[in-house]
Amino acid sequence: MFTTPIKTLALLGLASAAAHAAVVTYNWNITYVNTNPDGLMDRRVIGINGQFPPPAINVTLNDTLVINVVNQISEPTTLHAHGLFQTGNNQMDGPSMVTQCPIPPGANFTYTIPIKQYGTYWIHGHNKGHYVDGLRAPLIIHNPAETYHYDEEYTLAFSDWYHDEHAVLLDEYLSIFNPTGAEPVPKSALINQMLNTQFLFVPGKVYRLRIINMSALAMFHIHIDGHDMDIIEVDGVDVQRTTVKTFPISAAQRYSILVTAKNTTTNNFLIHGDMDPEMFDTVPDTLQMNITGTIIYDAASPLASEELIDWGEFDDAALLTPVVPMATTPADKQISLTASFQVMDDHINKATFNDITYVAPKVPTLYTAVSMGNLSSDPQVYGTYTHPLVLKHNSWVDIIINNNDAGNHPFHLHGHVFQVVGRGDGVYDGSTPYPYFNTTNPLRRDTVLVPSLTNVAIRFQANNPGVWFFHCHIEWHLQAGLATTIIEAPESMSGVLTVDQTHLEHCTDLGLPFSGNAAGNQGLDLTGQNIGPNLLPGKFTSKGIVALFFTVLSAVAGLATIIWYAQDDELVPSEEGKETK
Amino acid sequence: MGSLFSVPIYFVIFRETTEAAVIVSVLLSFLSQVITSDEHMRKRLARQVWAGTALGLLISIAVGAAFIVVWNKYGNNLWAGSEGIWVGVFSLVAVVMITVMGMAMLRTTQIQEKWKVKLSKAMDDENQKGLGNASRRYAMFLLPLITVLREGLEAIVFIGGVTFTTESKSIPLAVVVGLISGFIVGYILYRGGNRMNLHRFFTASTCLLLLLAAGLVARAVASFEAYVWGKLTNAQSDDGGTYDPRYNVWALSCCDPKNNDLGGWQLFNALFGWSNIGSIGSVVCYIAYWLIVIVALVYMKLKHRSVARANALRSVHESSNTTSGEKHSLELEDEKIAPVATPTPAAEATHVQGDAIGQDHPVDLKHI
Numbered sequence: 001m002f003t004t005p006i007k008t009l010a011l012l013g014l015a016s017a018a019a020h021a022a023v024v025t026y027n028w029n030i031t032y033v034n035t036n037p038d039g040l041m042d043r044r045v046i047g048i049n050g051q052f053p054p055p056a057i058n059v060t061l062n063d064t065l066v067i068n069v070v071n072q073i074s075e076p077t078t079l080h081a082h083g084l085f086q087t088g089n090n091q092m093d094g095p096s097m098v099t100q101c102p103i104p105p106g107a108n109f110t111y112t113i114p115i116k117q118y119g120t121y122w123i124h125g126h127n128k129g130h131y132v133d134g135l136r137a138p139l140i141i142h143n144p145a146e147t148y149h150y151d152e153e154y155t156l157a158f159s160d161w162y163h164d165e166h167a168v169l170l171d172e173y174l175s176i177f178n179p180t181g182a183e184p185v186p187k188s189a190l191i192n193q194m195l196n197t198q199f200l201f202v203p204g205k206v207y208r209l210r211i212i213n214m215s216a217l218a219m220f221h222i223h224i225d226g227h228d229m230d231i232i233e234v235d236g237v238d239v240q241r242t243t244v245k246t247f248p249i250s251a252a253q254r255y256s257i258l259v260t261a262k263n264t265t266t267n268n269f270l271i272h273g274d275m276d277p278e279m280f281d282t283v284p285d286t287l288q289m290n291i292t293g294t295i296i297y298d299a300a301s302p303l304a305s306e307e308l309i310d311w312g313e314f315d316d317a318a319l320l321t322p323v324v325p326m327a328t329t330p331a332d333k334q335i336s337l338t339a340s341f342q343v344m345d346d347h348i349n350k351a352t353f354n355d356i357t358y359v360a361p362k363v364p365t366l367y368t369a370v371s372m373g374n375l376s377s378d379p380q381v382y383g384t385y386t387h388p389l390v391l392k393h394n395s396w397v398d399i400i401i402n403n404n405d406a407g408n409h410p411f412h413l414h415g416h417v418f419q420v421v422g423r424g425d426g427v428y429d430g431s432t433p434y435p436y437f438n439t440t441n442p443l444r445r446d447t448v449l450v451p452s453l454t455n456v457a458i459r460f461q462a463n464n465p466g467v468w469f470f471h472c473h474i475e476w477h478l479q480a481g482l483a484t485t486i487i488e489a490p491e492s493m494s495g496v497l498t499v500d501q502t503h504l505e506h507c508t509d510l511g512l513p514f515s516g517n518a519a520g521n522q523g524l525d526l527t528g529q530n531i532g533p534n535l536l537p538g539k540f541t542s543k544g545i546v547a548l549f550f551t552v553l554s555a556v557a558g559l560a561t562i563i564w565y566a567q568d569d570e571l572v573p574s575e576e577g578k579e580t581k
Numbered sequence: 582m583g584s585l586f587s588v589p590i591y592f593v594i595f596r597e598t599t600e601a602a603v604i605v606s607v608l609l610s611f612l613s614q615v616i617t618s619d620e621h622m623r624k625r626l627a628r629q630v631w632a633g634t635a636l637g638l639l640i641s642i643a644v645g646a647a648f649i650v651v652w653n654k655y656g657n658n659l660w661a662g663s664e665g666i667w668v669g670v671f672s673l674v675a676v677v678m679i680t681v682m683g684m685a686m687l688r689t690t691q692i693q694e695k696w697k698v699k700l701s702k703a704m705d706d707e708n709q710k711g712l713g714n715a716s717r718r719y720a721m722f723l724l725p726l727i728t729v730l731r732e733g734l735e736a737i738v739f740i741g742g743v744t745f746t747t748e749s750k751s752i753p754l755a756v757v758v759g760l761i762s763g764f765i766v767g768y769i770l771y772r773g774g775n776r777m778n779l780h781r782f783f784t785a786s787t788c789l790l791l792l793l794a795a796g797l798v799a800r801a802v803a804s805f806e807a808y809v810w811g812k813l814t815n816a817q818s819d820d821g822g823t824y825d826p827r828y829n830v831w832a833l834s835c836c837d838p839k840n841n842d843l844g845g846w847q848l849f850n851a852l853f854g855w856s857n858i859g860s861i862g863s864v865v866c867y868i869a870y871w872l873i874v875i876v877a878l879v880y881m882k883l884k885h886r887s888v889a890r891a892n893a894l895r896s897v898h899e900s901s902n903t904t905s906g907e908k909h910s911l912e913l914e915d916e917k918i919a920p921v922a923t924p925t926p927a928a929e930a931t932h933v934q935g936d937a938i939g940q941d942h943p944v945d946l947k948h949i
Contacts, residue, residue, distance in 0.1 A: 176826055176827070177813050177814050178814060179814060179823035179824075180814070180816070180817075180823065182815075281817070282817065343823070343826075347826035536832065536834075538832065538833055538834025538835070539833065539834075540831055540833070541831065543830050543831070544830050544831030544859060547830040547831065547859060547861075547864045548831070548859070550864070550868055551864055551867050551868055554867065554868040554871040554872065555792065555795060555853075555867075555871060557871060557875060558791065558795070558871035558874050558875055559788050559791075559792070561874070561875045561878050561879065562784065562787055562788050562791060562874075562878065563784060563788070564878075564882075565878040565879075565881070565882050566780070566783075566784040566787070
């Protein structure tokens, strides 16, 4: 199935941008669809308007994107435009119970998003892992004056795929019978949520391939047989053109590459997405770890032979430099977050940042911020388990992310791109100065991979008043609580943000309060807030002391009995047959 | 320390070696007391005793070593998936054997007398039938050989259960030191064995053995539970340290016997079955084991008292009708007693216990 080049749309965008910024409207009924994307199993998925896969969204810089959502599935849901800054528009960001109550089944919600940036993004469900069931699609923002010249473009959205619905797998994942926190292993991989994608290449032309990873878990290593790739964009940030043979892409990240078509049509070539086995707890023999799309020069030509590629090391921050430089400023505030996983006192393996596991509040955190007046700068009002981090307007902030876990984690900050300003080994304990990169123009992106047992420092300016979610983008880990809530410039929110009345009604329809603190109360009274599990005590409880006491007692009694028994008080006949002792 | 020296293996080897050493010392001292005239025959028989003991030890050690080597080479892989079950089963078998032997051991405080009785009967038969009878001629060889073999195979079963959870490198040193300790005890006994010290030694060693056995019960149950939990959670081979929270009574972040850095807790685990993770099952079974031991000991002692009392009454009654030179045996309802020793000038008093020493130490030589 051919993917139509969207050159025409880009031209239209150019024309309309020259004239005026357009309002681009999508009417999305979120529906269930029954289908078999990987050819291995029929299952129920979440699609749009009865179709699967959901269509890509295409807009142009300075447009206004309007998505009229009607929720026609049986669970409340939301949509999050991943990577979009939503400046002054936090109430449209989408994460459930962070910036809105989820849209009740049967209800409407209109996302109105002014587009002030360009690049490769995606849009996906942000409640209960709906995106893993298929509610995801590329969101491409075109720039009438692109930095790089290319003739055509294609979008390749890689994703892992499961056969069971996310809710079923989540029950198995967050269970006392999964004490090691092993994530469900996917059953296959897809490109654009289907198999057998093909991309037409005309000899001599230059193509932009927008690579997106829409996975729940998998990391893909991308390479194209017979062709080099020039990276030109990272998470919506144009970078200096850098040639690579292969690169890894973690969940939620995006890269654009330029590929120059060959001058002959003698062969067709495969573009590979190889899933990294390190991300999976076990790799079953039946799992096909690779997905390929075909670059077609001539439908009749044979496929060129596949190349074996050594994945090697890939350090995005060391390799890639933004085209538009932005100097880095020493931070006013340094926040250290240590991510780890362990069995908590609810006996389920959960994820923590600094020993706190994320639990959603009773009131969406944004609604708390805009309804608490002066108290909105007091982190207490947001509750304990939302792990609130309050930032002053326009302050520069460093977050040092310590990955104290055996797995690799891609961390995503809503509402911003951040500068990647340093990397280190182990947990940064603050006893020595942090070893920042020596650069005046560090890489910027919105989703950064922190490899196992290392740390990464990211930096951004708190210039976007709003409540921004910061979390691992492995969906399982988000559900396990690897998240914090950044309350950015609460003192400035009332002048900048407005929450639509219809959004508040959705809370009421779900039986949730829409104002007040995290418990729905006034002031600092947090009684009734949603409580999460805590770390196991690791000490004796009263039950244990009693048990130990009785075991020791039984042993002492037993030993005493042995000694008593062995005392020589039997009557023993003597040689003469008389009684002797 | 725990990783180079297995304490339970040490104690078992020590005990088995001590018993073997006692047997040898009894035999040798018996020979020197009984065969006072014929130095040549005494030396020949003494050599038989040494040969039999040595061969028995050698075979036991060889079988044990072969078993351990084969087991660790092939058995671990064969039973890797169900290791928990095998550890548990072997541990429970070892528990039964240790408990039975430990308790029986308590009744054999006069082990030397038992052996003297056996030997004098054997010598009597030899004297009566002459030395032409081959089995009689080699009684001094067969006796220690078979007994040592039995002790040795006992030890192997126990070690078999322990090696599942013991690193191979902790076994050799423990075996060697146990052997040496046993030899030393035996030598001391040979030189001037004091019955009272022997009694205290065997009481103390039984206390320790039953403590070990109780700990083994706890470990066996924990092993079974770990197997079941591993299946429930689809555990991979490198997963560990998780437990079933529904049946847990304590879970300490410290004091883990599996943590090789803290040798003390490994020792606690070897001696007492200690684990930083306590389950209802292991605690209840541990307590139940001691309750069974206590009940059994109380029952045995009370029964023995009533039997001994009846026996003493009867012997008082009958002794008025016999001469001191006659041998007589008294049959009791369910126990045999050894015949009174023939009037040989034994240095030690030859008191005879009122009952046989446990079911598998019959008095009659033929039943060894």
